[in-house]
Amino acid sequence: MSQAGKISYRELVLNGIFKENTIFKLALSLCPSIAVTNNVRNGVLMGAAVLFVQVMVNITISLMRNLIHPRIRLPIFMLVISGWVTVTDMTMAVFAPAAYKQMGLYIQLIVAFASILARAEMFASKNTFVPSMFDGIGMGAGFLLALTVISFFRELLGKGSLWGYQIINAKPLLILVLPAGGFFAVGLLMGFFNWISTKYEGRQ
Numbered sequence: 001m002s003q004a005g006k007i008s009y010r011e012l013v014l015n016g017i018f019k020e021n022t023i024f025k026l027a028l029s030l031c032p033s034i035a036v037t038n039n040v041r042n043g044v045l046m047g048a049a050v051l052f053v054q055v056m057v058n059i060t061i062s063l064m065r066n067l068i069h070p071r072i073r074l075p076i077f078m079l080v081i082s083g084w085v086t087v088t089d090m091t092m093a094v095f096a097p098a099a100y101k102q103m104g105l106y107i108q109l110i111v112a113f114a115s116i117l118a119r120a121e122m123f124a125s126k127n128t129f130v131p132s133m134f135d136g137i138g139m140g141a142g143f144l145l146a147l148t149v150i151s152f153f154r155e156l157l158g159k160g161s162l163w164g165y166q167i168i169n170a171k172p173l174l175i176l177v178l179p180a181g182g183f184f185a186v187g188l189l190m191g192f193f194n195w196i197s198t199k200y201e202g203r204q
Contacts, residue, residue, distance in 0.1 A: 009134040016138025022115040023146035023186070024193040029113040033150055034182035036103045040163050043151025044144070045099050046106060049088045051140030053110055054119065056084045058136030061124035068125070077120045078111070085110045115139065146189075154185050 007015070022028050029050075037043040060080050061068075068076050089107045093100045100107070110116065119139055124132040155161055158176030160168035175181040 009131065012131060012134040013138035013141065016135065016140070017142040017145060018197060020139070021142040021146060021193070022139060023143060023150075024190050025197070026115065027190070028115045028118075029143070030186065031109065032103075032106050033147060033186050034179060036106050037147055037151035037154055037182060037185075038158065038177040039155045039161075040148065040151045042099055042103050043147040045092070045096060046103060047140075047144030047147040049092065049107055050110060050113070050116075050143045051137070053081065053084045053088055054116055054140035054143070055133060055136035056087075057081050057116055057120055058124040058132040059129060060084070061120045062127055062129050062132035065125045073121070073125065074117075077117055077125075081116055081120070082111045115143070150182075150185055150189055153189065154181065 016022075018025075020026060023030065023033050032046050032050075036046045057077075057080055061077060064076070064080075085108065088110070089104070092107060093104065119135060123135045127135070152162070154176045155163075156167060157173050158181060160166060160170065160172040173181070176185055
């Protein structure tokens, strides 16, 4: 029986956002959570790019699953991932050139994200189109949520602004927009997220 047969589509989405959140729960693909989250715009664009790639890779692998020989499945998965990352990279370069100049390298590094390859291997290759799509939406949305939350606090407290617009006139905590501040912010938010998750699960 496929994994999707045991849980609903709603649970697949919520699982990716909360129970198996790529950043806060699994601690995977942490590089962009520190490198591109010094402002909300970059965090949201990076999260949206990963969401798109995750969904399209899951869909593609699910449709091809019966055609892929088990012995060469990982190279095929990587080719599919690199194809969709190339589409995302070229699209962002055209429609968001300013942001792309700051984060272009990290868009290309999506190819190496363990979270995307893991879902292709663990879920999409074993399930049909619709469950795989919802799984991709959940995992991608979880990544987008994490990057948005991290970048929200880093830009607000580190620069006193949101999406480039000045919000706070007080002296900002400049360390939060530096790499060291990124590690600090991710660690604190990861701990808070897991504390909230534990409290919620304890009430069920």
